[in-house]
Amino acid sequence: MAEVMTVRGPVPGAELGYVDAHEHLFLRTPALAGDEFWDPEKSTAEAAAVRAGGISTIVDLTPVGLGRRPAALAQLSADAGVHVVAATGYHRSAHYPAWHWAREVSADDLLDVLLTDLTVGMDDRDWAGPRPVPTTVRAGIVKLGASYQRITSDEARWFDAGAEAGRRTGVPIAVHTETGTLGHEILDRLDATSRVMLCHLDRNPDLGLHGELASRGAYLVYDTIGRIKYGPDSRILDLLEGMAAAGLAGQVCLGTDVGRRSMLRAYGGGPGMDVLGRRFLPRLEQHLGPDLVDQVMRRTPARFLSGAPL
Numbered sequence: 518m519a520e521v522m523t524v525r526g527p528v529p530g531a532e533l534g535y536v537d538a539h540e541h542l543f544l545r546t547p548a549l550a551g552d553e554f555w556d557p558e559k560s561t562a563e564a565a566a567v568r569a570g571g572i573s574t575i576v577d578l579t580p581v582g583l584g585r586r587p588a589a590l591a592q593l594s595a596d597a598g599v600h601v602v603a604a605t606g607y608h609r610s611a612h613y614p615a616w617h618w619a620r621e622v623s624a625d626d627l628l629d630v631l632l633t634d635l636t637v638g639m640d641d642r643d644w645a646g647p648r649p650v651p652t653t654v655r656a657g658i659v660k661l662g663a664s665y666q667r668i669t670s671d672e673a674r675w676f677d678a679g680a681e682a683g684r685r686t687g688v689p690i691a692v693h694t695e696t697g698t699l700g701h702e703i704l705d706r707l708d709a710t711s712r713v714m715l716c717h718l719d720r721n722p723d724l725g726l727h728g729e730l731a732s733r734g735a736y737l738v739y740d741t742i743g744r745i746k747y748g749p750d751s752r753i754l755d756l757l758e759g760m761a762a763a764g765l766a767g768q769v770c771l772g773t774d775v776g777r778r779s780m781l782r783a784y785g786g787g788p789g790m791d792v793l794g795r796r797f798l799p800r801l802e803q804h805l806g807p808d809l810v811d812q813v814m815r816r817t818p819a820r821f822l823s824g825a826p827l
C-alpha cells in the first residue's frame with residue numbers, strides 16, 4: 518500500500534482522511550515582515566480547529582529557511598490529532614535575504630539538503646540556536662516557487678535540485694505560482710513523471726488554462742479560500758463546477774494557505790486555518806454534492822501525496 522511520509526512516520530494514503538493541501542504551521546520570512554508566527558501553542562490551537570472541522574491531514578508547505586520547526590511539528594501533530602506532511606525545498610527568491618546560503622552553495626549541496634530532509638530528518642537551523650539540532654522528523658513533499666511571470670536564476674537552480682530530489686525519492690512536488698502565472702513553464706521544467714501540484718491557480722481564475730494544465734497531469738490547488746481580498750469564495754465554487762463539467766475535478770485539491778499571523782484566529786486575526794472545513798465545505802457540498810467533496814478532499818490528495826489511487 519502506498520504510504521505518505523508524515524512528521525510522525527509513514528501513513529497509508531487511504532488513512533489520511535480529508536486533506537488541507539496547502540498550509541503553514543510556523544512561518545518566518547522577510548517577504549512578510551511583521552506577520553511571522555512561531556508559537557507552538559497557538560499553531561496547535563489552529564490545527565485543532567482544522568481537525569474539529571473534519572480535516573485530518575494538513576500539508577505544511579513551508580520549505581527550507583522559512584521558519585520550519587520539525588520537532589514542534591511532530592508535537593503539534595500528536596497534540597492536535599492531525600497528520601502533518603512537512604516540506605523541504607526552496608521557495609521563490611523574495612523569501613530569502615540577499616545573503617542567504619541557498620543562493621551561494623553548489624548544486625550538490627542544494628540537493629543534499631533536500632535528500633537529508635526527505636530520507637534522514639530535518640534540522641531546526643531556521644531557528645538558529647548555537648548549532649542546528651538534527652531530528653528524525655522527515656519531510657514528505659518538495660516545495661518550490663516561481664516569481665511573477667519569471668523564474669529567477671536562483672529559482673532555476675532550486676528547481677533543478679527539487680526536481681532531482683523528487684526523481685530520486687518519488688515524493689510529490691508543490692510549486693508556488695505568483696498570481697497563478699507560469700503554470701506551463703513550471704511543468705516544462707519538471708520531470709513529466711513527477712507528481713506536481715501548482716499552488717494559487719485560483720488567483721488566476723482562468724478555467725481554460727486550468728483545464729490545459731490539468732490535462733498535462735498537473736494537480737491544481739485552490740488555496741485562497743476565505744481570503745476574500747483575492748476574490749469571493751463563489752469564484753472557487755464556479756471553478757470547481759467548471760472543472761467537474763470538464764471531467765477534470767480529479768486533479769484539484771483545496772487549501773487555505775493562511776500564511777500570516779494576521780490570518781490566524783489564535784493571534785486575534787482571521788479567517789483562521791479552519792475556514793475550509795468550517796465555512797467552505799458545507800457550501801461546496803450543497804452546491805456540487807458529497808461525492809465531489811470526497812474527491813477533492815480525500816481521494817485526489819491521497820493520490821497526489823502517495824502516488825497510488827484510492
Ligand SMILES: [Zn+2]
Pocket residue numbers: 539540541578774776
Ligand atoms: Zn503558502
